[in-house]
């Protein structure tokens with residue numbers, strides 16, 4: 474009798490534990506950032522005041538008529554066909570300020586290192602991270618928290634075009650897998666990785682600290698197929714740097730390319746039993762840019778509106794709502810606690826952190 478009681482007791486707690494572990498369908502998260510990509514283009518496609526300007530479209534053939542349509546719903550679909558088809562159908566798109574649906578950064582700086590610090594740590598207003606210098610981040614990121622959980626050990630990876638990510642996630646402290654800037658893939662490599670390792674030292678990029686996004690994409694995709702990470706961050710950069718360079722033609726091309734990279738990842742996920750029906754996609758930007766005809770190139774505290782962001786979420790745990798047209802205010806500091814919540818990882822919630830999104834129940 475006593476034995477039976479112990480068995481019943483154990484089976485009760487095992488059931489409770491299993492239920493607790495699988496409170497969400499999400500077992501994998503693919504988190505994508507388009508550095509400095511504006512909500513204005515996300516929701517309204519190419520901006521006529523920039524698209525038809527010779528100052529910002531230096532090579533008309535690069536854009537030709539491919540991103541222009543009188544109707545904005547068609548125009549945005551020409552620019553970001555994946556987001557405006559699958560994103561609309563299977564997910565929700567937040568941040569159209571014309572519907573009072575607001576997404577903002579909560580840090581005070583409105584540029585990249587503070588932006589990624591906010592996305593990765595969930596800290597609302599960190600005064601300490603106030604430059605883009607190569608300084609190891611003293612804060613603990615959600616990547617580290619997930620990686621420290623035995624269920625996810627060595628199942629976290631980040632790929633970026635910008636060479637600052639080893640510092641932003643403090644790789645030297647936690648050993649998280651980072652491939653950023655012109656870093657070669659290491660270990661047992663696929664043919665494609667070997668080719669990428671060769672290619673990246675020949676492809677010409679205008680920036681010494683940023684490699685072309687296509688390299689970052691295929692490095693990440695190869696890693697995904699090979700290592701099946703639970704939490705994968707892919708940070709594309711060209712949208713930001715091409716905007717700084719005042720190349721609206723290339724800025725649009727870069728965004729359009731990234732949309733097709735995301736489509737590839739999404740379609741692969743649907744065919745892979747370990748991922749299909751268990752993967753949440755979150756897509757966002759680390760900051761916005763100016764709204765004015767010249768200020769679109771830049772961002773930072775002195776550029777009005779560059780704290781304005783957006784996000785797309787496609788998740789087996791959420792009812793798809795398409796474009797959000799309801800009042801709401803969301804912040805980039807909510808991503809880290811949301812990631813922890815979806816993966817059922819302990820997040821040491823303090824008052825300086827954002828809360829998980831309230832729609833994750």
Ligand SMILES: [Zn+2]
Nearest residue numbers: 509713714717
């Ligand atoms: Zn920038």
